[in-house]
Amino acid sequence: MAEDYGWVPDGVDITVPDASRVYDYALGGVHNFTVDREFWHRAEAAFPGAALIARANRAFLGRAVRWLAGAGVRQFLDIGSGIPTLGNVHEVAQEASPDARVMYVDIDPIAVQQSRSLLDGNPYAHVIEGDLRDPEGILYHPDVLRLIDFSEPVAVLTVAVLHFVPDSADPAGILKRLGDSLVSGSYLVLSHAGPEPTPEGREAQERVRKLYERTPTPVIIRGPEQIAALIGDDFELVPPGVASATDWHPDPDEADDPPQPTALVAVARKR
Numbered sequence: 391m392a393e394d395y396g397w398v399p400d401g402v403d404i405t406v407p408d409a410s411r412v413y414d415y416a417l418g419g420v421h422n423f424t425v426d427r428e429f430w431h432r433a434e435a436a437f438p439g440a441a442l443i444a445r446a447n448r449a450f451l452g453r454a455v456r457w458l459a460g461a462g463v464r465q466f467l468d469i470g471s472g473i474p475t476l477g478n479v480h481e482v483a484q485e486a487s488p489d490a491r492v493m494y495v496d497i498d499p500i501a502v503q504q505s506r507s508l509l510d511g512n513p514y515a516h517v518i519e520g521d522l523r524d525p526e527g528i529l530y531h532p533d534v535l536r537l538i539d540f541s542e543p544v545a546v547l548t549v550a551v552l553h554f555v556p557d558s559a560d561p562a563g564i565l566k567r568l569g570d571s572l573v574s575g576s577y578l579v580l581s582h583a584g585p586e587p588t589p590e591g592r593e594a595q596e597r598v599r600k601l602y603e604r605t606p607t608p609v610i611i612r613g614p615e616q617i618a619a620l621i622g623d624d625f626e627l628v629p630p631g632v633a634s635a636t637d638w639h640p641d642p643d644e645a646d647d648p649p650q651p652t653a654l655v656a657v658a659r660k661r
C-alpha cells in the first residue's frame with residue numbers, strides 16, 4: 391500500500407494506527423493515514439475532550455521549553471519528539487537563544503523524515519531515529535555526540551512518551567540511565583497519561599486504553615506518585631511538582647483553558 395504515498399518511507403505499516411500519526415491528527419496535522427484518523431475518531435467518541443488533552447500537553451511542552459531557556463538551558467534532547475507541528479522545541483528554544491541545540495529522537499520513521507526535512511539547513515537542530523527503551527543507543531549515537539555537549543546542562547524531554555513504556559521495560563531505570571549521563575543543573579521534562587478523577591471519567595478512559603491495546607503502543611496510566619518515583623531521587627522537582635499540564639506555570643493567555651487532570655507533567659532539576 392505504501393506506493394500510494396510517495397512520501398512514506400519503506401517499511402512503514404500504514405494499516406495499523408501509530409501513536410505519532412494519531413497525535414499528529416489530533417493536533418490538526420496532515421501526516422497521518424485513514425487508519426490513524428479512524429482510530430482517533432473512535433478514541434474521541436469514547437472519551438470526549440481527548441483533543442483538549444493533546445492540546446494541553448503540547449502547550450505545556452512550549453511553556454516548559456521557554457521556562458528552561460529562561461533558566462539558561464541551551465541544549466535539548468527531545469525523545470519521542472513526534473511529527474513536527476506548531477511550536478516545535480527548536481523553534482521555541484531558538485527564539486530565546488538562536489544557538490540553542492536541539493536533538494530530536496523518535497521511533498517512527500515518518501516523524502524522523504518530516505523532522506529531517508523541516509530541519510534542513512539548521513546547524514543547531516537534528517533528528518535521529520531511536521528508541522527510548524535503548525537510552526545508550528541514543529546517548530552514544532554519533533549525531534547526538536556531535537551536537538550535544540554532555541559536560542554542559544542538557545534538558546532531556548520525554549513528553550507524552552513514557553506512558554508507552556511498560557513497567558517490564560523498566561521506565562525508572564531508563565530515566566536513571568539518561569540522568570546519569572547529565573551534569574548537575576540539567577533537567578528532565580515529562581508528561582504522562584494519568585488517571586481520570588471521576589468514576590465516569592475512568593470508564594471513558596478505560597475504553598480508550600482498550601483501544602490502544604490493539605495498537606503497537608498500548609498506554610499505561612500512572613498516577614502522580616508513580617510518576618515521581620520514575621523521576622527518582624537524583625532529580626529535584628521544580629514547583630509545582632507533578633501537576634496537571636494546565637496547572638504547570640500557566641500562561642495568562644491560556645487561563646480559560648479547561649483543566650486537564652489526566653495530562654500529568656513534571657520538570658525536575660538534576661541535583
Ligand SMILES: C[S@@+](CC[C@H](N)C(=O)[O-])C[C@H]1O[C@@H](n2cnc3c(N)ncnc32)[C@H](O)[C@@H]1O
Nearest residue numbers: 410413470471472496497498521522549550551
Ligand atoms: C504523543 S506523541 C508526543 C510528541 C511530542 N513529544 C509532544 O508531546 O508533543 C508520542 C511520540 O513518541 C514516539 N514514541 C513512542 N514510543 C517510543 C519509543 N520507545 N522511543 C522513541 N519514541 C517513541 C511516537 O512515535 C510519537 O511520535
